[in-house]
Amino acid sequence: MNISIFGLGYVGCVGMGCLAQAGHKVIGVDVQQLKVDLINRGEATIVEKDIDKIIKEQFQQKNIRATTDHLDAVLNSDVSIICVGTPSSSKGHLNLDHIYQTAEQIGRALKNKGGFHVVAIRSTVMPGTNQRVGEIVKRASGKKRNQGFSVVSNPEFLREGSAVHDYFNPPLTVLGGDSEKAIEIMERLYEKINGPKERVDIKAAEMIKYVNNSFHALKVTFANEVGNICQHLGIDSHEVMRIFCLDRQLNLSPYYLKPGFAFGGSCLPKDLKALNALAHDLYLETPVLNSIEKSNENQKDRAFHMIEKSGKKKIGILGLSFKVGTDDLRNSPIVDVIEKLNGKGYELRIHDQNISFSRLVGKNKSFVEEKLPHLCKLLQDDLDALLQWAEVIVIANKNECYQGISTRKGQTIIDLVRVAALESKDQYEGICW
Ligand SMILES: NC(=O)c1ccc[n+]([C@@H]2O[C@H](COP(=O)([O-])OP(=O)(O)OC[C@H]3O[C@@H](n4cnc5c(N)ncnc54)[C@H](O)[C@@H]3O)[C@@H](O)[C@H]2O)c1
Structure with a gap:
């Protein structure tokens, strides 16, 4: 395949050498004449294990060359890979100026080129950049997205120091696109790359x-x-x-590692506190460990605010224990949310298949008496009756009996655990999806 690579820095230089070694013809483009000259002398633009040898060999075999002329590069390739830098702005935001300049250059060049062209974004860019690049290329080229060209997001996972090895052995190859044809071209381009290839959004x-x-x-x-x-x-x-x-x-x-509700239970909160207290007693700063509890509290507040935002007062909670398959209520995060709702005058009913007040014993009983003295009045065994009564249904654990619940029109469903079967319902809201 004929490929053009925009940006001959770390990612571009390694990509150029490795793609050429895998049997492709590669034209590199950079705004820095120095880097273009280096490639055209068969020298790498970076210091990195094995890359000098690869660039030298591929240059001698006439598989690579470089230019500052984007028109030459685009006209003589089927795929343009964008590897330009994406530095931080002074406020920490990503500066995408080089990406958009490159998109403009590729777009203008495509005006003069027939056939289908793939633009692959290899640089690290914020969500939404693919679409913006597509709009720029469309305006500059006068071609329609997915007819004359397509834009594929293909992030690079290599690490400096082992870049060549990483290039051929990535953990996976991610291809995000909206054109089957473009994705197939990219998969062919990476035929010799090890690891799974994932087509994603x-x-x-x-x-x-x-x-x-x-x-x-x-x-x-x-x-x-x-x-x-x-x-x-x-x-x-x-x-x-x-x-x-x-x-x-x-x-x-x-x-x-599944986004969802806060952690709880009898171990995680207690042991995290203990480790933080230990570090404190040793006069050690542990900002990462210290911030975990705050992040967890934030997720409980988020659930509370979702309920508050619904503007409704009759709240049915499905699941009370800290996770499915247990009746352990100690440090169950939903208990904190319930307590707050209770204090604010919400009407509450709670269902949990594993818990009925008469069966509560030991630590669980004292926890409930201290945290939720009115729990026995709120607990309800009849799930259907609760579903009929509630204006808002909060799903707080993944009990199987909540998978197929039937809801009424106008009822808000707040899902803290992602029950897939409910996602298509009206007024469904996931806590972080
Ligand atoms: N360095 C890494 O280990 C690594 C790994 C994975 C991903 N990334 C990402 O890949 C991107 C590139 O990183 P890098 O380290 O190779 O950057 P780099 O700064 O080493 O190289 C970027 C190159 O782009 C060139 N350039 C800028 N504008 C251009 C234009 N309009 N046309 C052609 N060339 C242009 C620059 O002159 C420079 O040579 C960044 O988004 C980075 O975050 C880097």
């Missing part, structure tokens, strides 16, 4: 890189805070994190 493709990098940053800072505490206690932090990483069921796994 455009905005999800744009979002993923930010989520990835923020999570990576969170991992680093979390491990560092754990390390600081361990060091003060004379415990080998690397040994602790080695053991931590051995747990692929709960720690390094998809578990606990």
